Each structure stands twice: as structure tokens, then as C-alpha cells.
Amino acid sequence: MDLKVNKNYIWVYFITFFALWCIRELLLVQYLDLMDSVPRAITSAVIKVVIWIIPVLLLVKVMEKEVPLSYLGLRQNFRNGLKWTGWASLVFISYFVILNFTILDNNVDFRIGFNEWLNTILLVGITEEIVFRGFLLRKLMDSFKFWIANTITSLLFISIHFPIWFYKGLFEFPYILTTSLTVFILSIIFGYVYKKSGSLWSVIVIHSLYNLLVSLFY
Template structure:
């Protein structure tokens, strides 16, 4: 849980500094569906699939960093339908989104390896989704 705690501090600090000092855009009006789907269920289900299953299986055949990169690329690929659905697939936006999701996938895999706990990654992922929902 140490990794979840430190990662949470970093995420919160980043979002608060960037959004209050640069963007000044915050929306605390979250509906039940956003809480349940985006924040709770997505973090749990995506981490069980990607870090709990895919990354663990790939580490049987590859070194950690190769397995983590493959998992992060697969993690990016599941976000494409969301970007299409929300009409966020424009050229400049999608490159930033791809890079962001890939980096988050790498970070989540690293935290999973260091903590050896799926719960720490689930907490980080859910917190990240909460911060994205509130600040964007």
C-alpha cells in the first residue's frame, strides 16, 4: 500500500497544481454513474485484466519491461472505442491521449511489480480516473 499512497500523493499534487494554476477548471458535480462506472468499476476491471492477468502471463515469457510495454500498448488499444464514441479522435488530441494512457499503463505496471499487489494499482487507477473526471 506504500506505492498506492505515494502514487496518490503525486497524482493529487499534479492535478491540483496544473488545474488550479493553469486550467482553473474543476467540476465536483459527479453523478452516480460516474462514481460507479468511471471511478470504481473501470479501475477494478481494467487492472484485474491488464496487470492481474495479461502482465503476469507476459512476464512468464518476457522480461518485465517488455511485458509491461506490451501490456501498456494493449491498454491504449482499449481506449480507442471510447475516444471514437466521445468524438475525441481528432489529430492533435489523440496523440496526447495515446501518450498519456501509455505512460499511465507503464506506471501502473511498475507499481504492480514493486508492490506485488493488485490493490495498490486499483487504488491508483481509480484515483486517477476520479481526478480526470473532476478536473477535466
């Protein structure tokens, strides 16, 4: 493969991906809101899989000439990934328990709807980590040192949340500043865990766990 093509196709992919995601958030969501909860959740999940996962699998197969699951880190280092998953999960759980029970005095709310379970907790960890850690971070590390690649990936990770925040009316100061910082730090952590564990499953699990904890406490 031509070296220039190999370096630049990920940016074409991301721009296209970002445009499709904006269309989904700003246009399709308005239509989805007219549907009943379960069909809306399933339709949203299908759209997310089509936009997030399928293009990455095809790109890895065609452009990288590798088995997608192996390239993304979904077939190896399960034991090491499990170790990192355990430590990271313990840190996140401890943080949320201490923050919400001793400082903020929040209660746990176990009323989580089907759409939140499917799209915010279960599917988000899979889709976002395949795109950002499994694919983008992996590709950027071919051209940059890890911390530079991780920083670029994290900035891109923030940007993909902009359409969601804009649609929900949250794209305003100071929310946008504090939330962007939180997302950036989380992405840096996810990237570090991915590099150290060598397993994408580790960050898929802790990403979904983090979203579950947010749903329970906020």
C-alpha cells in the same frame, strides 16, 4: 499444459475480449443511451463485469490451475501495496492540484453523476487492472523481461480505449496522439507499481483515484 498453448491462449483471449468490447461500445451503448440514467449505469456495469472480470477468473482457474485471487495479486502484499498506494496517490494529487490551480486555473466540479461514479471511477479501476496488470502483464512476464512485458501491455491498454474514443467522436488528430501518450505513460506507471508492490489493489486504488481527479477537474 502444453507450452505453446500456455503462451498463445492469452492472445486468443485478448482478440476475443477486444471484439466483444467493440461490440459493446459501438452497438450496445446506443441502446443503453435510450435508458434512464440509473438502469443504464447498472446495465453497463453488469456488461463490463461479464466481459472483463469473469473470463479472466475462469481462464486462470482452468488454464493456470491456480486460485484466481492469488494469481492476480489480490490476496497478498497488502502492507507493501498500501505504501505504494500512498506515494503514488500523493504524486497524482499533487500533480492535479498544481496543474489545475496554478497553471490552468481550473475549478473543482464536484457534480459527479451515478454512472460516472460507478463505471468511470469505482468499477474501471477494478475491471481494467484485473485484465491488464493482474492477468496480461502477469502472463507476459512469463515470456518477456518486465519492461518489454509492461510496454506490450501498455500498447494493448491503449487499444482498448479506441472503441470508446471512436464512439465519442474523439478518434482524430491531435487528440488521439496526446491521449494515447497519456494512457501509455499511465499504464507504464501502473505496471511498475504493480511489480514493485506485488499487490493488484495498489494499482486498482491509484487508477480509480486518477479517474476521480480527472472527473473533478475536467
